[in-house]
Amino acid sequence: MKINEDNFVEQLKFRNEKALEYVIDNYGRIVKSIVKKHLFSLQDYQEECINDVFLAVWENIESYRPMRSSFVNWIAGIARYKAIDYKRKYLKRIQTENLEDVTAGEEDREQMKMIEEELSEEMEEMLSCLSPEDRELFMKLYVEEMEPEEVSRQTGMKKDVIYNRVSRGRRKIRKLFSTQKGEKSYEQ
DSSP: OOOOTTTHHHHHHTTOHHHHHHHHHHHHHHHHHHHHHHTTTOHHHHHHHHHHHHHHHHHHGGGOOTTTSOHHHHHHHHHHHHHHHHHHHHHHHHHHHHHHOSOOOHHHHHHHHHHHHHHHHHHHHHHTTSOHHHHHHHIIIIISOOOHHHHHHHHOOOHHHHHHHHHHHHHHHHHHHHSOHHHHTTOO
8 A cells, every 4th residue: 555645644543654654754854853953952862852753653643633733733743842851851861960970060061051941941932821820830740740649739729620720731732832833834
């Protein structure tokens, strides 16, 4: 069977590896440009992140909804979120290493500071569509990596309310980023 624009999503769902090759060939440039943009200062992580994006597409193709967004916007969102995750993992690793080796070099500290600033700007942009209260929930859960029970105790909100607000917030963020003009330009 010949894989093309009309059948590659269906074939991915059937676990046809040729469909994944089609995605890599036709959407690889987009994924690579997004990952490089977000991880420009972490070149050693770019290739691994790109591979993780395609693995995420392979493993999560069932969650793709063509009625909600185009495939190019969906894969662009995955690439952006994976790149942000890589920045967070890198920072966590560096901070752990620096705790073990207090004599970290000036270059490491400068790179860490630059990445923290980039991550902070990206998070701020991503969360800008949320109310201050919802922004705080996202920061506690996803940046500070607090457990929902702890957030519930601190805020006085029930866990169900927290989950609902986070779910609504995710939808807002997804909608915002799937309709940005910058991603429309990726469509061919």
